[in-house]
Amino acid sequence: MRYIYNPSTDPAFNLAAEELLLTQSADEIFMLWRNRPAVIVGRNQNTLAEIDETFTRERGIPVVRRLSGGGAVFHDLGNINFTFINNGNPTEGLDFERFTVPIQKALAAMGVACEFSGRNDLLIEGKKFSGNAQHFHGGRILHHGTLLFSSDMADLSGALRVDPEKYRDKAVKSVRSRVTNISSHLPAPMEVTEFIKALMDFVSGGASPDDMALTDAESKTVESMAEKRYRTWDWNFGSSPAYNFSKRTRTEGGLLDVNLYVKKGRILTARLFGDYFGVRDVDALEERLTGCRHERGEIESRLADVNLDDYLHGVTLPVLLDCLF
Structure with missing residues (x-):
């Protein structure tokens, strides 16, 4: 021994x-x-x-x-x-x-x-x-x-x-x-x-x-x-089994209901529901999240140049990040 x-x-x-x-x-x-x-x-x-x-x-x-x-x-x-x-x-x-x-x-x-x-x-x-x-x-x-x-x-x-x-x-x-x-x-x-x-x-x-x-x-x-x-x-993180993530959060812009399907650590589908307002269709924001690691730093980088208020009025990037975890 x-x-x-x-x-x-x-x-x-x-x-x-x-x-x-x-x-x-x-x-x-x-x-x-x-x-x-x-x-x-x-x-x-x-x-x-x-x-x-x-x-x-x-x-x-x-x-x-x-x-x-x-x-x-x-x-x-x-x-x-x-x-x-x-x-x-x-x-x-x-x-x-x-x-x-x-x-x-x-x-x-x-x-x-x-x-x-x-x-x-x-x-x-x-x-x-x-x-x-x-x-x-x-x-x-x-x-x-x-x-x-x-x-x-x-x-x-x-x-x-x-x-x-x-x-x-x-x-x-x-x-x-x-x-x-x-x-x-x-x-x-x-x-x-x-x-x-x-x-x-x-x-x-x-x-x-x-x-x-x-x-x-x-x-x-x-x-x-x-x-x-x-x-x-x-x-x-990437070795995790596939999973569905859902979280409902009351934000200043309204209720935000996040639903993700994640496989090998990456977001394959993202859906953002709620009673929030926006001047742009949220589909474009969901597409931005698709293919991204379910990881705060990468999502923050992916959305850094997006004017979130156009899609989710009253929801800032830090608040959205909290909604995604």
Whole structure:
């Protein structure tokens, strides 16, 4: 078993590191790592349907898609991620619990009783602190999970808050649970870095920290993979399943009812209904939106030279952008 502590807090780099170790290594792996504030969405999810787009945009919180399925999660520096990579075959089926046993034993050794529950969660006193997911590739299995240690619960709930009525799709939906931080249940206070060390010591049996880093060559390859996949709009948003978006907003110009059909992240059809006034036919505005990414910056650029008041009297571009998300 190779034990890795990855000190990077860049979510794109860290997810690329998992992919490298899964696809380009024969080693069995245990890795601990953290992300600065980010939303990580499951492989089969509609990204925009899982996040509060305004909350994440205004706070500069990146949104990154991972390889594994399951629901969207919020990461910050108070959350520790653990990764196991072993040889395994999809025909053996999903088995989340066996990879969480070392975590349960480590927490028990620190004085925290927890239990595996449902399909893929760990609970303390009935509240979730760990969600787990898996991905198979070429006879290898990637299992990773979150460990809420001292996460900001306000950011966690804010980043993942979205109106479920706006999106109609067949994507995998996240299931929200009551959550708790491990730090609230420890018999004595502990810093997150102390917890990481204690967890690694327990699982590794005291392996030397000097042997736990990615090599320079691995880091260089990981950075390239992050650029090509995990920092791209096409992967993080464009890979979402097709969906219908609808939102009704009361504006100063009247009621505006937006309906979009989006596939591979691009608007294929746009319809704008309502009791607003305009001197030009709104069809031309709908055509402007067709083919555009369902992404605020690109839509803003596409409509920058349009006199919106001709089509939607009293509706400014910032207001229209808010209506489209």
